[in-house]
Amino acid sequence: MTAAGSLPGRAAIIDGRAHADALGARIAQQVQDFAGHTGRRPGLAVVLVGTDPASEVYVRSKGRMARKLGMESFEHVLPETVSQADLLALVAQLNADDAVDGILVQLPLPQGLDSLAVIEAIDPAKDVDGLHPVNAGYLASGLPGLVSCTPLGCLMLLKESLGELAGLDAIVVGRSILVGKPMAQLLLAANCTVTLAHSRTVDLAGKVGRADIVVAAVGSAEMIRGEWIKPGATVIDVGTSRVPRDGKNHLVGDVDFAGASLRARAITPVPGGVGPMTIMTLMHNTLIAACRRAGLPALS
């Protein structure tokens, strides 16, 4: 059988930036509606500890996007030497602040700080990263909570690209609490049959080769080889690694893009795939949190 999607070299590029822009336009409109009803704007607080340049870039772009969509942005930069107690005190202050609907603490935290304890200190209703165990539990139980931004963005891209996901075989490579585990839960809720693979998985190539959907979230440059991909599969690449190539620093994903696009029916690029969606789903979660806190009906 020769399905159009199985012809080599024909993978459609899933344009994350375009999908993020479209979602952003809807959010901006709903932010105006929220302000009309409540007399205030949704507020996002982003906490950055230390001066990691990549983290500074992400935090700045999150604040810029919040303001662009009409939200309030509160940026807190703490020195690398901040104590656990002082960081927890800031989280408590943000929990108590009615102008703050969403709280994101940029990870990873510097050595010596206990990130799990910081995450657990965030009010689950303001946990727009979906990292609090209460939100992870809601997701696993099929209850409405807040869902981790990156997996939520990946699911949106998959639904846009494939429509119905029910019955498809999906593999998620990587089991972090930020991406892999919530991604597997979302795919399961969408009625996929899910394999959650990790560093100790035996015969990763064989398991990837049986999947209709591949979500790569390992953080290891191009480790998923193109020849592993089942012809006609849909590939979502979460990884962003910087690798020196031709005397320049290149951003590459977890998937061998050139090889995989010879076999996949559709694939996300890096950059311009999952990354822009992650920022926009953070805005989406902030709006949802704001509406719930204000007692307004849930947004679609």
Ligand SMILES: Nc1nc(=O)c2c([nH]1)NC[C@@H]1CN(c3ccc(C(=O)N[C@@H](CCC(=O)O)C(=O)O)cc3)C=[N+]21
């Ligand atoms: N509490 C927490 N929540 C996070 O969601 C979180 C975090 N910590 N720590 C770091 C990772 C990483 N992350 C990215 C967000 C946007 C892009 C993004 O927009 N990437 C652009 C490229 C940007 C560039 O050129 O560097 C793209 O893929 O097109 C990438 C990565 C969120 N993270």
Ligand SMILES: [Mg+2]
């Ligand atoms: Mg990307």
